[in-house]
Amino acid sequence: MSEKIAKIGIITASDRASAGIYEDLSGKAIIDTLNEYLTSPWEAVYKCIADDKDTIEQTLKELVDIEECCLVVTTGGTGPALRDVTPEATEAVCDRMMPGFGELMRAESLKFVPTAILSRQTAGLRGSSLIVNLPGKPKSIKECLDAVFPAIPYCIDLMNGPYLETNEEVIKAFRPKK
Ligand SMILES: Nc1ncnc2c1ncn2[C@@H]1O[C@H](COP(=O)(O)OP(=O)(O)OP(=O)(O)O)[C@@H](O)[C@H]1O
């Protein structure tokens, strides 16, 4: 995987965005934020789907197993609303969970909104891919990614994925050893 261009999956889980009731600003915010962060070449594989557990699971599997994305970032469906099932779909397809991501994003998000604890966002590993959940609100994307992204390139290194390089004036990747 390391010689290939890094593929990054972006999944918006939203009944209304997927039905065209509103424009998917959150998926766009993920792409814009990653373009600001990354100086190494990458390619987005983007999907906007309904809040349906089977559909989210199938889409996660497609982006990891067929598209070979080293990282998949989801937005939406992490709260307590009855159709919010993105964390459950993520757990269902992951071999190993990475609970630190959700813990850190909720802690950082509390600096912006007192409702941060309503997000059940999580992260996990499927094969050699990292899946990270973000909340649905467009403004939450950068609030959460700024917190966890410094650890993501090293996480992908440890799974023999592509070497992600960042613009250090925007965000600094932390690699404890070379
Ligand atoms: N992908 C998105 N693009 C633009 N705005 C969004 C998006 N997701 C959420 N929002 C905004 O954040 C608000 C609260 O998010 P909420 O989680 O209820 O949205 P949602 O998951 O898209 O809802 P639903 O799936 O029921 O349509 C929405 O009413 C909308 O204004």
Ligand SMILES: Nc1nc2c(c(=O)[nH]1)N[C@H]1C(S)=C(S)[C@@H](COP(=O)(O)O)O[C@H]1N2
């Ligand atoms: N950084 C950040 N985290 C946030 C928010 C936010 O605006 N910014 N919104 C919260 C709210 S109001 C909800 S209901 C939950 C779940 O959102 P979701 O169901 O759209 O994923 O995320 C929470 N986490």
